[in-house]
Amino acid sequence: MNSIEELVGNRTLRDKITTAEEAALIIEPGMTLGCSGFTPSGYPKAVPTALAKRAESDGPIPVTVWSGASVGPELDGELTRTGCIKRRYPYQTNDDIRREINAGTVQFADIHLSHNAQNIRYGFYGSFHIAIIEALRITNEGDIVLTSAVGNSNVFVESADKVIVEINTAQPEGLDGIHDIYSPENPPHRKPIPITNVQDRIGSPYLHCSPEKIVAIVHSDVKDAQRPLAPVDDVSGRISHNLLDFLSAEVKSGKLPKELLPLQSGVGNIANAVLAGLAEWPSDNLKVYTEVIQDAVFDLLDSGKISFASSAALTPSPDGAAKYYHRLEEFKNRIVLRPQEISNNPEVIRRLGVIAMNTALEVDIYGHVNSTMAGGTRMLNGIGGSGDYARNAYLTIFLCPSTASGGKISKIVPFCSHIDHTEHDVDIIVTEYGAADLRGLSPRERSNEIIEKCSHHDYKELLRDYKKRAEINKGHEPHLLNEAFSWHERLRLLGSMR
C-alpha cells in the first residue's frame, strides 16, 4: 500500500493533504456540490461522512448535491438524515433521500443523464462551488485518476471553483488507465464525437484539473456500497428467454447481425439476468455500450462471449467485486469507462446502433412506459439513462414481469399513471409471457399485441374489456378517461388491482 503522499504525484499538491474533517469545513451553507460517483460506485465517502458529523454537532449545512447517478449511504443517507441535502440531482436509489423527496422536503429533478453535463456547462443550474472527486491517485501533472466510475466528474471539475479529492486506497489499483475522459465543446463550437466503434478511445485516461483548483486532498479506505444481486429467478429467467428468442428471430430475418449490435442494459436484477442469458447466445464477439457493468458482463467478458464493454461505471455485486476486482489488469484492454455525457450520448448511441434493454415499472396498453413513479406520484429512483438509450437505440426494448406484489399489481395497465417514455420510443415489450413487437403498429394493434402477448392471465380479460369499451368511443388511441386510472385507485383503496 502506498502512502497518501506517494499517491499525490504532483509535489506542490502534497501540502493540500488534510483530514476529511478539515476538508468538510470548506463547505458552506447554500453551496452546490458536484460529487463523483455513478450507480453506487466511485462516490466520495470520507468528506460527506465528515460533513454529516459536523452537521450533527453544529446543525444542518444545507447544500445542493449533484452526482453522476446514485451514490452510497455516506452521501444520500447520512447527509439527508442530518438535514444537509436541500436539492438533489439527477438520480438516487437511497431510502432516506427518497422519503424526503416524496415528502417534498428535498427538491429533486431527475434529468436524462446525458443532459446533465452540457446543461451545467450552459449555466442552466447556476454556479458549482465544490467538486468532491474520489481518486486512485493524482499524477505528477496534478491530474486525477478516477476510481470505479466516471459519471459527471469531468464537468464537475471543469465547472467548480474548488476541488476536493478523496484518495481511496480501498479501490482496486487495476482501475488505473481504464478511463477515457472527453468533454465536448459547447455549441456553436462542438465537433462530432469521434467514436465509431465501442472500443474507441477519444480522450485521456486522466481527468485534467488545474492544481490551483485543488483545495484539499483526503484519504479514505471505504469500499463502494456494492449491492448483492438476486439469483436469477423463474420470472427473470423467462423474461430473458423470451428476449433471446426475439433477438434470434431478428437475426434469422436479417434485421440484426448474428453478433448483434452493441448492447445496453439497465441496472438491477432483471437487467443482470437478461445479460446472463447471453451466455447461451450462439455467436461470440458481442459488444456492450452501456452505463453500468454488472456481474453478468464481467462473466461474459471472462468467458469471451463479450469482446468489449464501454460504460460509465463498474457496478459489481460484492461477489462480483471479489471475483473480478483483483483481475482488472486482465480486463483493462477490453473495458473503457467514459463520462456519462458520452456513454449516454444520443449521437453515439444512434451511430453505433445500440440495442437498448431497460426495465419498466409499468407499461400501458398503447406502449407508454413508466420508469420512475409508483402510483403516478411516488418517486423510486429516477429516469436515469433509460431515455437516452430508448430514444436513440436501433431497437428499444422494455422488460418487466407481468405482475408485482404477489399478483396484486398488474404491470400492464390501461393508462400509465406516469409516463417517462412515450409510445413513439418503445419498440418491444417483454414479460415472462412473451414479447410484443410494436414496430409500425397503430395504437389499436399495439394494445392487442401487448394484452395478448404480455399480460398476466389474471388481468388479460380486464384489459380486453377496457380496450373493447374504450373503442366504442372511437379515437386513434381509445380511452375511457373517467376510468383510465381506476386500476391504480383500486390498488390504493383495496390493496389490489384485481
Added chain:
Amino acid sequence: MNSIEELVGNRTLRDKITTAEEAALIIEPGMTLGCSGFTPSGYPKAVPTALAKRAESDGPIPVTVWSGASVGPELDGELTRTGCIKRRYPYQTNDDIRREINAGTVQFADIHLSHNAQNIRYGFYGSFHIAIIEALRITNEGDIVLTSAVGNSNVFVESADKVIVEINTAQPEGLDGIHDIYSPENPPHRKPIPITNVQDRIGSPYLHCSPEKIVAIVHSDVKDAQRPLAPVDDVSGRISHNLLDFLSAEVKSGKLPKELLPLQSGVGNIANAVLAGLAEWPSDNLKVYTEVIQDAVFDLLDSGKISFASSAALTPSPDGAAKYYHRLEEFKNRIVLRPQEISNNPEVIRRLGVIAMNTALEVDIYGHVNSTMAGGTRMLNGIGGSGDYARNAYLTIFLCPSTASGGKISKIVPFCSHIDHTEHDVDIIVTEYGAADLRGLSPRERSNEIIEKCSHHDYKELLRDYKKRAEINKGHEPHLLNEAFSWHERLRLLGSMR
C-alpha cells in the same frame, strides 16, 4: 417551358415517359408506397389522382402510404375517400384521413420524423414496392432533382423496388441545386454526420437513382397545396413577445450569444408569428436549423436578419410563394433542403445547439406536453419532428395560448390526457401571460411556476386548488388520480372545462 422530354436528361429514360393513368396501373393492392413530400410540399399529385380515379371505377386498391410528413389533398384526401389507404405513416394533416384514423379504419402510427428513414433501412416496416417522387427534372446521369421538399425521398428511392417520377412543371425552377442529399450508413458502419455549421453541405444536390429502377415518368403541373397563414393576432403576438423577452434575458445572463443559436420552429400560425417577431431582434446573423421554412423565415432572409436556413421543405403560404418563389435564385446560397433524417437528426441538433420552439396542444402542471391527441384520444396531426428537436435542443421551448375554444378549454391542465413529451424534455413553457422556466425545478416548483406564470385567470384558482389538494397526499409529483382527467370529462360532458 421545357417539354417533358427535355426535362429528362437521361435519354434512355425518355421511353419511360407515360401518362399518370398508365403509371397508376403499376400500383397493386397490398403494396407499400413511399411518396415524396413534407408538410404539404413536393408530394406527388398526378399519380395519386389517377390511382383514385382508377379506384372510383374499379374499386379500392388498398395500399400502405408513407411520406415525409403531411401531403396534399390529391394524396391523403382522394386516396382516402376512395378507400385506398389502409395504413399511413408518419404524419398527416388532412380531414379525410384524420376521420378514418380516428375511426380506426386507417391504421396510423406517428413516428419521430428522424426515425423513419433508418427504421425503413433496418427493414422494420417490410418491403417498399414503389417510390413516387416529385421532381423538377432528371439529370443526364438519371439522378432526380427534387422540388420543394426532400423529406424521406432519399430512403424511398433507395428502398423501393420501382420508382415513378412525376415531373412537375408548376414548381419553380429556382429550386434546382437547393437540395443536399445525404444518407447515413447503417450501424455498425455509420460515420459521424459531418455537419458542424448550419450551412454545411455534405451530400449531393441530386438524388441518385439507378435508371433501371425508374419504371414511369409522368408530367404534372399542379401547385403544392399551400395553406394561407393567419395574420398575427393579439394572443400570438403576446406569446411571441414573451418568448423574445425570455431569450433577451438569456442573452443578458450570458447563457446565449446575442446572435442566438440555430432556431427551429414548428409549423403553423403561432410558429410563424413567433419567428416574425424576430424582425425586432437586435442582432443580425441569426440562423435557422429546422424542418419547415414558412413565410416569416423568407421575410427574415430577405431583410438580412437571418443569414442562413436549413430545412427539410419550403412551406410558404400562397402569398409567400407569390412573393418569393420567383426569387429563389437570390436565396439559393442561403437555403439548403435536407432529408428529414438529417434536418431532424439528434446528433446534429445537439451539436449545433438548436433552440427548439414547438406548439403544445396541452401542457400539464408538471410540464408534460401533449402535441397530438385531443381529449387524449382524437389524433390531430402527429408528433412530427417536435420530439427530435425537443429532446436534443440546447433549449426546449413549448408555446401555446393559455386557453382555446373561446376560453372553454384550458391548455394547462392537471394531467395531460396524452403525453408526447415528458417533463424530462421541457425547459420553457410560454403562453400569452408569460414564460415558465422549468430548468432544474422539482415538480412542486414546476407546477407553481407554470400555474402562476402561464395559466389563464379563469383557471388559475382551479389549478392552485388541484395542486394544493394533491400535495396533501405527498409524493414527488403529487396527483389525485381519481380526478386527474376530470377537466377533460367536464369538457366532454358539459362543453367546458370551467
